[in-house]
Amino acid sequence: MATVNNESSLHQRRRPLTDQELDAIPWIHLLEVRERERAQDDLRIADASPGDYVCRIGRPVTYWFGVVDGLLKMSTDNAQGQTMTFTGVPPGGWFGEGTALKRETYRYNIQALRKSRVAGLHVDTFHWLLDHSIGFNRFVMNQLNERLGQFIAAREIDRLTNPDIRVARSLAALFNPVLYPGVGELLQITQQELAYLVGLSRQRVNQALAHLAAQGAIRIEYGGLRVLNLQALRNQIFI
DNA sequence: TCATTAAATTGTT
């Protein structure tokens, strides 16, 4: 893993969003004019380099975060001091609403796997939107529901022994159009990065991807993967 | 714009 940079660097280089970046935020379009103005005023974006922390366990919640570009990983340290990776967060993904709702401290670490652009909405504005916007409430509720499904699926994935299926299911999660609308057809992820997320060697991931490509579920591209059949990824069974 | 070189990523053992 890359060296750990101090996380303040992420907060020093914040700036307002460009129109293009705003457009990439899925929930912004659900707001009324007045709500949208308030959200836009508060939204900030920052560049994160590989290894940078977006948030750390135990820190008080200050922002609700979303990935505009790049790839983050969500992880925690267990009692044995080992790092356990929960999931990757590709473009379009917003996270931390659970802790933001309760104004608690972050319960996981979020680190950039690659150079990324991360947007942040202050937790006070997050609450204001919850109090004023029906569209925003729908988005958050839908998000929570969809993620619950993902965590159940993740438990299943953990119990799977077949690496090919693990890779397939993990990929299907990253291609989730509800949680990660910014991904689209092409997920920008290297085989090394995917290996980190799934917990397999790059070689084994390479082999699994070749297998999935042979089935026509995906197409392997340089620096990314194109989904051809999402259902095939989800329903992956022993061959 | 094109050719050359370096860096990143993939494929294979």
Place this chain on the structure above:
DNA sequence: AACAATTTAATGA
């Protein structure tokens, strides 16, 4: 883990 092959990015004329 190591190495070769391939693809992209960077450089400079």
